[in-house]
Amino acid sequence: MKIAIVGTGYVGLVTGTCFAEVGIEVTCIDIDQKKIDNLHKGILPIYEPGLEEMVSRNVEKGRLKFSTSLADGIKDCDVAFIAVGTPPGEDGSADLKYVLAVARGVGEHMNSYGVIVTKSTVPVGTAAKVRAEIEKALARRGETIEFDVASNPEFLKEGAAIDDFLKPDRIVVGVASARAEEVMTKLYKPFLLNGHPIIFMDIPSAEMTKYAANSMLATKISFMNDIANLCEIMGADVNMVRKGIGSDARIGTKFIYPGIGYGGSCFPKDVKALIKTAAENGYEMQVLKAVESVNEAQKEVLFDKVTRHFGGQLKGKKMAIWGLSFKPKTDDMREAPSLVIIEKLLAEGCTVTAYDPVAVAEARHTLGDRITYAKDEFDALIDADALLVVTEWPEFRSPNFDVVARLMKQKAIFDGRNIYDAKELHEAGFTYHCIGIRTDHKEPVA
Numbered sequence: 001m002k003i004a005i006v007g008t009g010y011v012g013l014v015t016g017t018c019f020a021e022v023g024i025e026v027t028c029i030d031i032d033q034k035k036i037d038n039l040h041k042g043i044l045p046i047y048e049p050g051l052e053e054m055v056s057r058n059v060e061k062g063r064l065k066f067s068t069s070l071a072d073g074i075k076d077c078d079v080a081f082i083a084v085g086t087p088p089g090e091d092g093s094a095d096l097k098y099v100l101a102v103a104r105g106v107g108e109h110m111n112s113y114g115v116i117v118t119k120s121t122v123p124v125g126t127a128a129k130v131r132a133e134i135e136k137a138l139a140r141r142g143e144t145i146e147f148d149v150a151s152n153p154e155f156l157k158e159g160a161a162i163d164d165f166l167k168p169d170r171i172v173v174g175v176a177s178a179r180a181e182e183v184m185t186k187l188y189k190p191f192l193l194n195g196h197p198i199i200f201m202d203i204p205s206a207e208m209t210k211y212a213a214n215s216m217l218a219t220k221i222s223f224m225n226d227i228a229n230l231c232e233i234m235g236a237d238v239n240m241v242r243k244g245i246g247s248d249a250r251i252g253t254k255f256i257y258p259g260i261g262y263g264g265s266c267f268p269k270d271v272k273a274l275i276k277t278a279a280e281n282g283y284e285m286q287v288l289k290a291v292e293s294v295n296e297a298q299k300e301v302l303f304d305k306v307t308r309h310f311g312g313q314l315k316g317k318k319m320a321i322w323g324l325s326f327k328p329k330t331d332d333m334r335e336a337p338s339l340v341i342i343e344k345l346l347a348e349g350c351t352v353t354a355y356d357p358v359a360v361a362e363a364r365h366t367l368g369d370r371i372t373y374a375k376d377e378f379d380a381l382i383d384a385d386a387l388l389v390v391t392e393w394p395e396f397r398s399p400n401f402d403v404v405a406r407l408m409k410q411k412a413i414f415d416g417r418n419i420y421d422a423k424e425l426h427e428a429g430f431t432y433h434c435i436g437i438r439t440d441h442k443e444p445v446a
């Protein structure tokens with residue numbers, strides 16, 4: 001089969017490379033000339049574990065190509081995926097201008113039957129708009145080429161994207177014709193051999209499934225953050241509560257880790273977009289509104305703990321930050337909670353030194369030289385009044401605390417990801433604060 005992926009970002013590049021990995025002929029297309037030039041040189045636009053090796057292997061085999069030309073890329077294609085961004089517009093709704101621009105381009109250049117698939121996260125009704133754009137472009141050309149549209153939302157997580165794509169829990173495909181279903185079944189056949197189910201449905205349901213999935217996951221996180229904050233007030237330990245409820249198979253162990261709020265390019269924007277879609281259609285998403293407001297408040301919890309610890313006197317304090325990206329194993333800084341925390345510390349007159357294994361270049365775009373970037377996690381600690389653990393990169397999990405103590409001016413750790421043991425740190429002489437566990441009292445409230 002021959003396919004095109006339009007948009008070579010986190011989703012497009014992983015999707016294209018994974019399809020090439022199973023032997024499909026793929027062209028990844030992007031309007032960003034620099035991105036494509038770099039890819040030709042083997043330089044990837046994103047950090048994603050394992051991706052660089054997989055890209056170069058498939059380029060060498062001649063199955064994976066990169067281009068800025070939509071016309072060349074979609075020629076004789078069986079399937080064209082639209083995987084461009086759908087950022088939030090001013091009012092929170094998904095901005096479809098990039099998706100519809102690609103649809104227009106497809107209509108202007110397609111030369112034979114193909115299935116045009118939205119992989120971008122798009123609201124219900126978008127596939128119909130894509131169809132209309134393609135039809136208009138074909139009409140302008142005076143052509144009547146047959147085509148189908150389909151919706152195939154993506155569920156990969158950054159940092160684990162390759163595994164998520166190659167071994168998905170499920171593949172969701174919305175179609176409106178038997179022919180499109182047949183093409184999509186053939187395309188995904190190599191993945192189905194491993195027993196992963198493909199769920200066919202109507203197109204609006206597939207479009208809605210993506211928002212419902214992300215909103216459900218965001219709801220679990222906000223719920224747990226709410227419980228964590230209450231645990232702290234009442235003297236319960238949220239880590240124990242998490243294990244206690246997670247062992248109920250109906251609840252499950254995943255996505256119930258409290259922290260400093262969810263970030264990233266998708267949960268914040270998709271929750272907003274679903275609230276907006278509902279409002280536009282006369283319905284209020286009450287649960288999701290609460291999910292959002294809990295999340296906004298949660299991003300400030302670590303800063304509030306720091307402020308209380310120093311009695312509101314933050315001016316001139318040196319803060320060490322471990323982790324900048326919104327989650328480990330990615331360089332993605334979009335909606336990273338670190339940005340909220342750092343801005344607040346800077347506004348109070350703190351100096352900030354941060355270390356992140358891969359996200360520094362991305363962080364510089366937003367934070368510039370207003371903070372110092374350390375060469376490693378220990379370098380960040382020199383003379384620090386406090387350490388804030390913001391992203392739970394594996395290398396932060398078990399540092400040599402003797403070295404940590406020696407380097408810091410004051411032994412105070414604020415752990416936004418609950419990766420340390422309070423008892424161990426107290427015994428080592430640290431003041432330790434985390435999320436959802438009262439570390440200053442031993443006894444429960446009542």
Ligand SMILES: NC(=O)C1=CN([C@@H]2O[C@H](COP(=O)(O)OP(=O)(O)OC[C@H]3O[C@@H](n4cnc5c(N)ncnc54)[C@H](O)[C@@H]3O)[C@@H](O)[C@H]2O)C=CC1
Pocket residue numbers: 006007008009010011012029030031032035083084085086098101102119120121122154155156157158265266
């Ligand atoms: N990042 C993630 O983990 C996931 C993202 N999604 C969804 O996938 C979509 C894409 O997200 P990302 O890959 O993160 O975005 P991204 O911003 O990393 O990549 C989008 C790419 O599209 C390119 N582009 C824009 N207009 C174009 C055009 N007319 N022709 C060709 N290329 C064009 C941009 O230059 C950019 O390289 C979004 O709708 C997002 O919600 C879905 C699942 C996971």
Ligand SMILES: O=C(O)[C@H]1O[C@H](OP(=O)(O)OP(=O)(O)OC[C@H]2O[C@@H](n3ccc(=O)[nH]c3=O)[C@H](O)[C@@H]2O)[C@H](O)[C@@H](O)[C@@H]1O
Pocket residue numbers: 121154155156157158159214217221254255256257258259260261262263264265266267326327
């Ligand atoms: O639509 C998308 O873009 C993707 O969004 C999320 O993936 P991603 O944002 O890459 O990362 P997650 O692992 O879901 O983490 C999102 C945020 O939630 C936070 N989180 C996650 C899990 C948890 O238990 N607690 C928690 O606070 C993370 O720290 C992070 O800030 C979804 O997990 C993917 O299925 C989806 O495809």
